[in-house]
Amino acid sequence: MMKNNIELFIKYLEDDLSNGEKNAFEKRFDDDAEFQSEFYSFSKMYYSSKEEVEIDERYFTTLIPKARKRAEQSKSSVYMKFAYLLPIIIIAMFITFSDKNENISDFELLLQNFTEDEYLKEDLLSSIYETESLSSLDNELLYEFYSDELNYDETVFEYLEEKIVSNEINNELLNQLSESEFNSIYDELTNKKNIIGER
Amino acid sequence: MDRESDFELVTQFLKGNEKAFNKLVANYQKNIYWHARRMVGNHLDADEVTQQVIIVLFKKLSTFKFNSSLKTWIFKITQTRCLNLIKKRKLKKIFNLEDSNVSNMNSNEDIISNYDDKEKIERVNNLLQKIPEKQREVFIFRHFDELSYEEISEITGKSVGGLKANYYHASKKIFGLMNDEE
Numbered sequence: 570m571m572k573n574n575i576e577l578f579i580k581y582l583e584d585d586l587s588n589g590e591k592n593a594f595e596k597r598f599d600d601d602a603e604f605q606s607e608f609y610s611f612s613k614m615y616y617s618s619k620e621e622v623e624i625d626e627r628y629f630t631t632l633i634p635k636a637r638k639r640a641e642q643s644k645s646s647v648y649m650k651f652a653y654l655l656p657i658i659i660i661a662m663f664i665t666f667s668d669k670n671e672n673i674s675d676f677e678l679l680l681q682n683f684t685e686d687e688y689l690k691e692d693l694l695s696s697i698y699e700t701e702s703l704s705s706l707d708n709e710l711l712y713e714f715y716s717d718e719l720n721y722d723e724t725v726f727e728y729l730e731e732k733i734v735s736n737e738i739n740n741e742l743l744n745q746l747s748e749s750e751f752n753s754i755y756d757e758l759t760n761k762k763n764i765i766g767e768r
Numbered sequence: 769m770d771r772e773s774d775f776e777l778v779t780q781f782l783k784g785n786e787k788a789f790n791k792l793v794a795n796y797q798k799n800i801y802w803h804a805r806r807m808v809g810n811h812l813d814a815d816e817v818t819q820q821v822i823i824v825l826f827k828k829l830s831t832f833k834f835n836s837s838l839k840t841w842i843f844k845i846t847q848t849r850c851l852n853l854i855k856k857r858k859l860k861k862i863f864n865l866e867d868s869n870v871s872n873m874n875s876n877e878d879i880i881s882n883y884d885d886k887e888k889i890e891r892v893n894n895l896l897q898k899i900p901e902k903q904r905e906v907f908i909f910r911h912f913d914e915l916s917y918e919e920i921s922e923i924t925g926k927s928v929g930g931l932k933a934n935y936y937h938a939s940k941k942i943f944g945l946m947n948d949e950e
Contacts (some may be wrong), residue, residue: 613944
């Protein structure tokens, strides 16, 4: 019985009823003992679910130092990757410019961001790391990276899912991979590289 | 956390005052953690998301222009990270790859030590995991984080009407299941 009134009870508790609806609710509450009892039971459950529990507050004092440590580790690993990347970028620039490829402006944009935005650099470097040719970078994908960092992973996952659906990723093969291999594939997929063909 | 104190703290941080950043994190870290914990369903993943959000805040706070409230911006980052973690977990499941966090889930590492409290939180979390992510996110934003529909709309980009429909749909399921259990 209560189930039928859940929405009504919540609307009343959260003040989401019109004046007319509120008056009707209160009149029913006064006249109907069963409705009244149901409302009391529901209110108890509703507020009880929100109650805070006792937690170890020390955890929250460790968060910033832990995050800071991770950020520093990630920063040094980015520099390592960047060292690898330098020759690739130079070669890719040469190919891109000599081919008079349409992606020149994208690439310039990318390079600008490398120097301006550490965080974006970190994400984009891993995307470009093993790209076969920069001219194969998808414009749309690149602009999504550029315009909204927060949705970066979203784009990658959509791409990954698309590849799974289109069977370009061989599930049987992937079943045998370790977690580190999986992560490596995940990184490679961000570069739109056909990893299965390479294995 | 009002807009003015957020603004003051962000300004101080951008001037190089790291204590202001610590204060900012202290103001929001519980909101971030509990939102994440309810979305992802366990302490270890919530801890991972919370750390990621703090790192993003540290690196991206300079780009925040106060066109929206800091609170909704932080919740947006938190929610994006939660959804990414859930998607990654799903993909690993598809590939039958064991997630190191999943294998550690039975460990005792948690910030709740009281048995009754832990049971209560786990019970609610289990129910939350039974509803679709989109409904779960609205339910958590509204019921637990106590955000207005307008704020949720700002975070998710969805219409207030659609959010309300999702919220009541989720509420009926959650409280219905809770009622059945009692």
